Amino acid sequence: MTSAPEQHSISPDARTVPQLTNPRAERVKAVRALAGRPARSRSGRFLVEGPQSVREAVRETATRVHDLYVTEQAAARYPEIVAAASARGVVVRTGTPDVLDAMSPDGQGVVAVADLLAVPLDAVLARVPRLVAVLAHVRDPGNAGTVVRAADAAGASAVVLTRESVDVHNPKVVRSTAGSLFHLPVVAGVGLEETVGALRELGVTVLAADGTGEHDIDDLLDVAGAAPAGVPDLAAPTAWVFGNEAWGLRDEDRALTDAVVRVPIRGRAESLNLATAATVCLYASARAQR
Structure with a gap:
């Protein structure tokens, strides 16, 4: 006898509302609208797309997550996300693939809606931070997000985006x-x-990280922990300021900092991508501080 094909579905406990089947429903439109800044500002919420981001949102900030939307297929593939969300009281809603695609073509069948992250600068300064990345006039969302990821990987205390930079809640x-x-x-x-x-x-x-810097980051690593007077010590608590992708840091912005540091170009490349240069600088400080 041929067995029936296996049917995947999330547990009855996790499914708290009927499945969404209409990609043109108002709820679906409201979730999709969060890709735009006006809707985020009005609602105070933002869109979290894809299994990795949603997994971390549920794991780390579940009290800020309002709804989790998944297809049946995604629920079967990522049961730990559904289980964690349900355990933390997050409403889990299933939808057809068309519905999830309408909410987010980049969500891979997993989307969440969460409260905007509002971290005041004073909260970061309450303890002397060891390592901070400051993004000044950084407009490219991919670069900004990659710097946040690099800062996390390097063990930084915080990331700061100035008001002239891209919205941190931009989906990209x-x-x-x-x-x-x-x-x-x-x-x-x-x-x-x-x-x-x-x-x-x-x-x-x-x-300040800039290609015209008077200090070479390799030289600073060589003297970290015993830097002579007038030379920045990477072993000390440090904040790196990174400028715009196209024009770097303005003269007045560089003037605010203690020193300007360059990442040397050994080969024939004209320059480094902003996020790549930021990763080099953050890891240099992390190495020196450890």
């Missing part, structure tokens, strides 16, 4: 962090001068 930023957005404090919407001033008052060395 959120996806590019690969869940790191929910691992460390990310401050947004503050001024660069305000941020640098507050960090310096705490004794944090503020370094």
Whole structure:
């Protein structure tokens, strides 16, 4: 006898509402609208797309997650996400593939809606941070998200995006962090001068990363922990300021910092991508501090 094909579904306990089947339903439109900033501002919520980001959102900040949307297929593939959401009281809603695609073509069948992350700068400064990434006029969402991910991997204390930078809740930023957005404090919407001033008052060395820097990051690593007077010590608490992808840091922004540091180009490349340069700088500090 030929056995019937296996049917995958989430447990009855997890399914708290009927399955969504209409991709043109108002709820579906409302979730999709969160890809735009006006809807995020009105609702105070944002879209989390894809299994990795949703997994970390549920695991780290479940109290801020309102709804989890999954297809039956995704629920079978990622049962740990559904189980964690249900255990933390998050409403789990199933939908057809068409519905989930309408909510997010990038969600891979897994989407969540969460409260906007509002981390005040004072919360980061309550303890002297050891390592901070500051994004000034960074407009590309992929770059911004990748820097957040790199900062998380390097063990940074926080990331700060100035008010001139991309919205940290932009869906591409959120996806590019690969869940790191929910691992460390990310401050947004503050001024660069305000941020640098507050960090310096705490004794944090503020370094600008720029190709024209007078200090070579390799040389700074060589003397970390025993830097002579006038030379930045990467072993000390440090904040790195990274500028715009196209024009870097403005003269007035560089002037706010303690020193300007370059990442040397050994080969024939004209320059490094912003996120790549930021990763090099953050890991240099992490190595020196450890």
